[in-house]
Amino acid sequence: xxxxxxxxxxxxxxxxxxxTLNCSYEVTNFRSLLWYKQEKKAPxxxxxxxxxxxxKKSGRLxxxxxKKELSSILNITATQTGDSAIYLCAVEMSSGSARQLTFGSxxxxxxxx
Amino acid sequence: xxGVTQTPKFQVLxxxxxxxxxxxxDMNHNSMYWYRQDPGMGLRLIYYSASEGTTDKGEVxxxxxVSRLNKREFSLRLESAAPSQTSVYFCASSxxxxxxxxxxxxxxxxxx
Numbered sequence: 638x639x640x641x642x643x644x645x646x647x648x649x650x651x652x653x654x655x656x657t658l659n660c661s662y663e664v665t666n667f668r669s670l671l672w673y674k675q676e677k678k679a680p681x682x683x684x685x686x687x688x689x690x691x692x693k694k695s696g697r698l699x700x701x702x703x704k705k706e707l708s709s710i711l712n713i714t715a716t717q718t719g720d721s722a723i724y725l726c727a728v729e730m731s732s733g734s735a736r737q738l739t740f741g742s743x744x745x746x747x748x749x750x
Numbered sequence: 751x752x753g754v755t756q757t758p759k760f761q762v763l764x765x766x767x768x769x770x771x772x773x774x775x776d777m778n779h780n781s782m783y784w785y786r787q788d789p790g791m792g793l794r795l796i797y798y799s800a801s802e803g804t805t806d807k808g809e810v811x812x813x814x815x816v817s818r819l820n821k822r823e824f825s826l827r828l829e830s831a832a833p834s835q836t837s838v839y840f841c842a843s844s845x846x847x848x849x850x851x852x853x854x855x856x857x858x859x860x861x862x
Binding site for chain 2: 641646668669671678679680681682685725727729736737738739740741742743
């Protein structure tokens with residue numbers, strides 16, 4: 638059975654801290670891994686990773702994929718209260734007629750002032 | 751561009767009632783998706799449509815039907831609502847050449 642597991646399930650930090658969120662997967666026919674940020678409503682896209690070892694960066698957020706370890710990490714440096722959200726990891730597999738994603742259960746990040 | 755829109759935003763149903771959730775996108779995307787999100791369970795795929803005229807089951811299709819009315823619109827129907835269908839429902843779309851999905855604002859459904 639295909640699985641995407643995120644850890645930790647929740648995390649509480651103070652502004653200025655650095656956090657690392659983890660995503661591990663056991664899927665057949667892996668194609669890519671995506672990270673989304675979900676605040677009150679719709680998930681919004683952060684990164685898509687297809688190749689091992691290549692860091693994607695956007696401001697204080699960065700992410701990297703390790704295909705050998707079947708995992709990815711999302712780093713947030715100098716956290717701000719606006720980073721408080723659920724962070725979702727999703728894996729794309731080759732199957733079916735549309736390109737489908739399997740999501741992990743998410744990490745709830747709370748950043749305190 | 752509005753992106754992906756969903757109606758209604760909130761709905762309360764009694765067990766056994768039916769309803770249709772509407773979704774539309776104005777990005778000319780080929781693929782559209784319906785997910786449900788329950789606490790601690792992430793997003794689970796209900797149905798998807800790779801292109802106009804086609805629909806396929808996802809991970810949790812039981813109790814739901816869908817219609818891809820045209821390229822823009824993809825509706826989700828609950829024929830006989832059950833309390834287990836209490837959830838937040840998200841519609842999403844993606845271009846056929848890309849995996850990035852763009853989500854609507856969600857519909858919070860409660861079945862009593």
